[in-house]
Amino acid sequence: MTAGLSVIGKNTLAALAALGRVVLFALATLRHMVSGPFYLRELWVALIQIGWLSLPVVGLTALFTGGALALQIYAGGARFNAEAVVPSIVAIGMTRELGPVLGGLMVAARVASSVAAEIGTMKVTEQIDALVTLSTNPMKYLTVPRVVAATLAVPLLVAVGDAIGIMGGYLVGISRLGFNEAAYIKNTVDFLEHWDILSGMIKGAVFGFIVSLMGCYYGMNSSRGAQGVGAATKSAVVAASVLILAANYVLTEVFFSA
């Protein structure tokens, strides 16, 4: 009995300690963000890596999701003769929820893993120590550019994903479900509000921050050897994905609960 309780207690304390370390890491990142020196070249490289090179995977994800969404809403709507809602629900569903969440998760898979593996490898090969001896703060040189880049790039990826997702719905709508082209577009535009798009992009910024932060945190705290880097990579992706879904719920509650 006491043994069982002590295991629960020990794990709870360990989880809280880990949470505390992540929060401290996030605060340190924010502090370094506002005080120089700033490494603009690193930021540019990170923007290309995180933003530009994620476009294909985010675009494809959005395209297929938009298409599937149109089919589902059509089938569901048909149960109460409401097939006409397909364009507007696809648009709202993509911009508010699926664009940011699926975009965020795809970026988590692509970026949190690569950032954690890269920084983790730098840690185990003493490159992080080398940075310090070369008078360069690793938080400013490695973490800040990646976190800033993801926070800026993911909202734009979400916006592009929204557009491609809506196009996926449109293509399925006109080719498979018999919608009129002009009517589909008019329906989409008429019902979509600025806030639908903006709220999704704000979510994207938060998700981007989470993804890069987790990649950097687990990379910087990677233990020795290939196994350490592997574990760091796995933890970064898992933590980023779970935090994205949790943050999505909280943000949806804040933005849309009546």
Next chain:
Amino acid sequence: MIELQNVHKSFGSNHVLRGVDVSVNKGKSLVIIGGSGTGKSVTIKCILGLVKPDQGTIFVDGQDVNSAERDAFLARFGMLFQGGALFDSLTIWQNVAFRLLRGRLKKPQDEARAIAIEKLRRVGLKADVADKFPAELSGGMQKRVGLARAIAAEPEIIFFDEPTTGLDPIMSGVINDLIREIVVEMGATAITITHDMSSVRAIADQVAMLHEGKIRWSGSIKDMDQSGDPFLSQFINGRADGPIEAVR
């Protein structure tokens, strides 16, 4: 002058340094020897502030390292890491000139590149490696690039962490000679950690042996062979039997 007084450091239950006292005079070359896991690397990392000692003080030119302004303090040091620790995302010349491309020692790009190429030549590498990436070079060449990076900003104090580990005997000899020449010609203070006795004989003015977290013996290289210390004697002669347990 670098001076460590009663430095302790533990990692969890592993008490690595148990009161290290050692000093090296300006312009001299100290080599710290000792078996694997005796805390040689930790000692150097404590001086640089990469690891914070639990107890004890470290002075560089009479100033406590904790009270020194960090950037100015680190600008005086150069370090060659065991595996080179070159940044694989940067080209060779950008690695060598890292310090000259940013921060307080920043120079125009052309000038930094010229210095990098000059330093590469100093360690015996041709200018055509400048635009390659670290992964394209052999281990010995990477070590030389690491050496070039360590000396690029003309530091007063240079640390060498196992400079010959993983190199063949001839390349080890080349690196040892280079270290000796560079330290003498720059007038730098050097601390090297190694368990390679050929390095010790090539590089050292003074030798200190670390055993079980303390300095077991220290003295001039001339006195090393006649120290009469059974621990030191076992180590430098590489004998399996003696006071140091072979299985640790």
